[in-house]
Amino acid sequence: MAARARDWIARAPFCAAILFVVCFVVAPMLLLLWQTIDSQDGLTLVAWRELFADPQDRARVWASAQLGLASLCVSIGLGFTHAWVTVGRDLPLGRVLGPLGIAPLVVPPIFVAMGFADLFPVAGFWPCAILLGTAHAPFVCVLVARGLRSLDGRGYEAALMLRGRGRAELWLVRAILPELIAGCMLAFLFTVADHGVPEFLTVKGKTWHTYSEGVFSRWTRRAVGTTFADRQSPIVAAAPLVMALLTMLWLALKLRGRADERGVRAELPLRPLGGWRWPSLLFPALYLGAGVLVPVFVLARWALGSAQKAEPMSLAFLRQSFQKAVDQGVPDLMHSIWLALGTAACVLLIGLPLARRAGRGGRLVEALCAVPIASPAILLGIGLVLTYNSGPLAELFGYGFYDGWGFALAGYVARFLPFCVLTLAAQVRRVPLAAEEAARMLPRSALARALTIHLPPLLPAAWSASALVFVLSLRELDLAVVLPAANSTAVRRLANAVHFQHEDWSGVIALLLLSIAVLLPLLPSLIAGRKLASLS
Amino acid sequence: MNYAVEAEGLQCDKGSFRLGPCSFAVGPRARVAIVGPSGSGKSTLLRCLAGLDRANKGVIRVHGQVVRDDHGAMSPDRRGLGFVFQDGALWPHMTASQHLRFAAPGLSQEQSCAMLSRGGIGHVADRRPAEMSGGEAQRLGLMRALAAEPRVLLLDEPLRSVDVHQRDALVLLVRELADERGIATILVTHDRDEALALADEILVMHGGRIVEHGPATTLLQSPGTAFAAAFLGGAACLPVDASRDGFVATAFGETNARGEAKMLRLVLMPGDLIAVPPSGDGPRARAIASVPHEDGYRIRAALLGQIVLAQAATCIRPGEEVELRLRRPLRVLPWTTANAQ
Numbered sequence: 001m002a003a004r005a006r007d008w009i010a011r012a013p014f015c016a017a018i019l020f021v022v023c024f025v026v027a028p029m030l031l032l033l034w035q036t037i038d039s040q041d042g043l044t045l046v047a048w049r050e051l052f053a054d055p056q057d058r059a060r061v062w063a064s065a066q067l068g069l070a071s072l073c074v075s076i077g078l079g080f081t082h083a084w085v086t087v088g089r090d091l092p093l094g095r096v097l098g099p100l101g102i103a104p105l106v107v108p109p110i111f112v113a114m115g116f117a118d119l120f121p122v123a124g125f126w127p128c129a130i131l132l133g134t135a136h137a138p139f140v141c142v143l144v145a146r147g148l149r150s151l152d153g154r155g156y157e158a159a160l161m162l163r164g165r166g167r168a169e170l171w172l173v174r175a176i177l178p179e180l181i182a183g184c185m186l187a188f189l190f191t192v193a194d195h196g197v198p199e200f201l202t203v204k205g206k207t208w209h210t211y212s213e214g215v216f217s218r219w220t221r222r223a224v225g226t227t228f229a230d231r232q233s234p235i236v237a238a239a240p241l242v243m244a245l246l247t248m249l250w251l252a253l254k255l256r257g258r259a260d261e262r263g264v265r266a267e268l269p270l271r272p273l274g275g276w277r278w279p280s281l282l283f284p285a286l287y288l289g290a291g292v293l294v295p296v297f298v299l300a301r302w303a304l305g306s307a308q309k310a311e312p313m314s315l316a317f318l319r320q321s322f323q324k325a326v327d328q329g330v331p332d333l334m335h336s337i338w339l340a341l342g343t344a345a346c347v348l349l350i351g352l353p354l355a356r357r358a359g360r361g362g363r364l365v366e367a368l369c370a371v372p373i374a375s376p377a378i379l380l381g382i383g384l385v386l387t388y389n390s391g392p393l394a395e396l397f398g399y400g401f402y403d404g405w406g407f408a409l410a411g412y413v414a415r416f417l418p419f420c421v422l423t424l425a426a427q428v429r430r431v432p433l434a435a436e437e438a439a440r441m442l443p444r445s446a447l448a449r450a451l452t453i454h455l456p457p458l459l460p461a462a463w464s465a466s467a468l469v470f471v472l473s474l475r476e477l478d479l480a481v482v483l484p485a486a487n488s489t490a491v492r493r494l495a496n497a498v499h500f501q502h503e504d505w506s507g508v509i510a511l512l513l514l515s516i517a518v519l520l521p522l523l524p525s526l527i528a529g530r531k532l533a534s535l536s
Numbered sequence: 537m538n539y540a541v542e543a544e545g546l547q548c549d550k551g552s553f554r555l556g557p558c559s560f561a562v563g564p565r566a567r568v569a570i571v572g573p574s575g576s577g578k579s580t581l582l583r584c585l586a587g588l589d590r591a592n593k594g595v596i597r598v599h600g601q602v603v604r605d606d607h608g609a610m611s612p613d614r615r616g617l618g619f620v621f622q623d624g625a626l627w628p629h630m631t632a633s634q635h636l637r638f639a640a641p642g643l644s645q646e647q648s649c650a651m652l653s654r655g656g657i658g659h660v661a662d663r664r665p666a667e668m669s670g671g672e673a674q675r676l677g678l679m680r681a682l683a684a685e686p687r688v689l690l691l692d693e694p695l696r697s698v699d700v701h702q703r704d705a706l707v708l709l710v711r712e713l714a715d716e717r718g719i720a721t722i723l724v725t726h727d728r729d730e731a732l733a734l735a736d737e738i739l740v741m742h743g744g745r746i747v748e749h750g751p752a753t754t755l756l757q758s759p760g761t762a763f764a765a766a767f768l769g770g771a772a773c774l775p776v777d778a779s780r781d782g783f784v785a786t787a788f789g790e791t792n793a794r795g796e797a798k799m800l801r802l803v804l805m806p807g808d809l810i811a812v813p814p815s816g817d818g819p820r821a822r823a824i825a826s827v828p829h830e831d832g833y834r835i836r837a838a839l840l841g842q843i844v845l846a847q848a849a850t851c852i853r854p855g856e857e858v859e860l861r862l863r864r865p866l867r868v869l870p871w872t873t874a875n876a877q
Binding site for chain 2: 007432434435437438439440441442443444448452453456457
């Protein structure tokens with residue numbers, strides 16, 4: 001009896017985590033699915049057929065696919081080249097520039113769009129593709145860098161001895177192909193699912209629309225009272241997109257998983273760039289310039305008063321902007337910070353037991369936790385709203401829950417749980433099973449084993465995962481649009497503020513937001529001297 | 537008799553592999569080695585005993601206490617068994633003394649240092665596994681298992697990652713420590729020499745089943761199966777053909793034997809054969825190596841696709857043809873059998 005009780009206590013964290021996933025991932029998605037096939041408004045599977053017959057929807061699907069592919073080319077051009085010239089190369093400042101490959105991830109795509117929109121006329125398809133490609137290039141960059149670092153250097157040396165440098169470099173590209181493809185798929189996935197940037201560019205004169213924009217516009221029309229008796233629901237509209245994204249995610253995870261199995265044997269030797277040593281600096285300059293420097297530069301200009309045509313930029317204006325930011329934006333900024341910190345902490349608490357199970361053969365758990373990546377954030381948000389605004393779960397949690405920060409926190413945790421679970425599960429797989437079995441053989445409690453044996457090897461990965469989630473939560477726009485409490489976060493307020501000529505204090509708030517987003521991931525490097533490369 | 541470990545009808549399915557059913561018993565202070573080729577199920581058997589792999593059927597008793605039967609299984613930490621893993625399976629973030637104090641929380645720093653010193657690794661008390669040699673890591677794995685005062689010690693190929701020079705010392709240490717504590721040891725290995733050095737009793741496995749079980753000397757001198765003779769004694773096992781009723785034809789002539797011919801093998805132990813220059817009707821083989829041995833030469837020769845060992849009075853060059861003669865009567869044994877069940 002006591003043994004059974006101990007077993008249950010040991011399983012309690014996993015059960016609690018699964019319960020969370022069921023309530024905030026599975027239930028909303030199932031409800032969305034259910035509404036597509038059984039709605040009181042008469043929505044049936046017929047709507048799906050009609051959807052495919054609608055030329056407007058077909059045009060949007062096509063626009064999304066084109067946008068995804070075009071921005072993917074940009075992501076590869078920027079992300080791949082950055083990783084290629086900085087990892088294992090003799091590039092000047094390569095040791096600093098390499099780890100900075102993850103830096104553009106800190107900058108929300110909407111900031112990149114705002115930055116470029118301020119400097120150039122960004123109307124039309126290609127500017128949008130370039131902006132999204134730039135914003136999502138870190139996925140390609142980080143995974144390619146990881147692939148290069150985990151390769152067995154002896155394989156490269158063998159190719160070098162047999163076929164010369166050119167062929168050896170080709171061998172290298174082939175060897176990191178799984179990571180490259182996984183990175184490309186993630187970049188494509190995020191681009192196609194992004195609704196914030198295309199929607200932002202609509203205001204600046206865009207004449208075409210993507211699929212996720214269509215989904216959101218249907219949702220907003222529905223929210224303001226338009227019935228969907230003869231209209232397809234946003235959920236039905238999103239179904240093909242989610243199917244395509246799920247397939248891509250499955251492929252990306254499979255490829256990434258295969259890359260995980262490759263053991264580190266010998267480090268890749270330093271590959272000289274030769275005559276390209278200095279010119280190659282252009283690639284990191286372009287990557288970091290477009291992804292970080294341009295947005296930060298524009299935000300700084302706004303803070304200095306560039307948007308006010310009447311008077312020149314000045315430090316006095318900066319002081320005014322700062323004062324306005326303190327008065328009007330700091331509460332939202334604090335909301336963002338607390339929400340991001342809470343999300344990072346909760347994601348760890350919930351993600352650890354799930355990742356342990358996923359890392360030890362629980363592929364179903366891993367797949368379940370990964371669903372929110374495949375679903376556009378806007379859709380997950382809609383699902384959460386539908387689930388907790390009314391119905392049995394709303395009654396269970398209480399109607400006040402829907403408007404509160406707890407609901408926003410749960411939504412953010414559900415959205416970013418995959419990043420934590422996937423990162424930690426990969427780390428769990430790297431810890432030899434025998435080391436955990438050795439602990440199981442000893443007469444110690446499950447808690448003692450968890451704290452002393454299981455947890456310490458996961459701490460570096462846990463820190464990286466929570467830092468990533470913190471950054472992603474700070475920059476999240478799509479969920480912030482849909483979840484009531486998250487409406488008063490900094491990114492949401494900023495996206496609105498620039499439409500109403502509040503660039504001055506918006507610039508200050510955005511810069512503060514970026515500083516905070518950079519600070520947390522850098523803490524271990526500043527305090528414990530941890531290598532910057534470990535972040536990526 | 538009160539056994540240290542008893543297994544009855546133990547069965548475990550792992551994918552397409554099936555272990556058992558296996559039944560055996562290990563005496564209270566016995567030293568048993570489970571031997572067999574890779575994939576024979578010896579590690580699975582050990583892990584089932586430990587509770588690390590779940591058996592589907594069967595009963596396991598440790599010192600008379602049922603730790604697994606059809607009603608349920610005791611968790612590994614409550615079975616009173618110590619387990620020494622192949623590569624030590626140490627915890628990379630903990631020092632040697634922390635390893636022992638995790639295994640036995642009541643242990644003081646001094647006691648853990650004394651215990652490490654007993655294992656010959658007192659000097660690594662404050663080191664982490666990355667700063668230890670393979671031998672030191674394996675000694676630490678052994679001391680960690682013993683720190684919890686197990687009633688039986690299970691060892692899964694403990695010498696695999698230890699270099700040749702440190703093996704003998706580790707073998708002696710395992711024997712001494714097991715004797716000091718009066719506990720039984722069950723060793724899993726695919727190395728014949730390791731088994732003979734650490735165990736007095738041998739359990740031979742093949743294809744997930746126990747094919748022979750008995751004292752090491754008995755199995756070495758008169759193995760019951762050709763597989764055990766090959767594995768433990770290094771015998772060459774040649775195929776035989778069916779002959780007249782109750783007889784089989786071998787390369788060295790006919791002999792009587794029971795059983796189907798395709799299940800039987802002619803067993804040629806090292807020292808059973810003499811190599812002479814071809815002159816008579818004996819089977820011919822081609823020498824592939826010749827080394828001085830005792831008062832002559834030991835020849836390795838290829839016969840019917842296998843390498844056999846033979847004694848020769850004179851040096852025979854590789855490539856030369858020799859005639860092989862038997863020094864002992866023909867011995868035909870079944871390849872494997874499950875009669876030890």
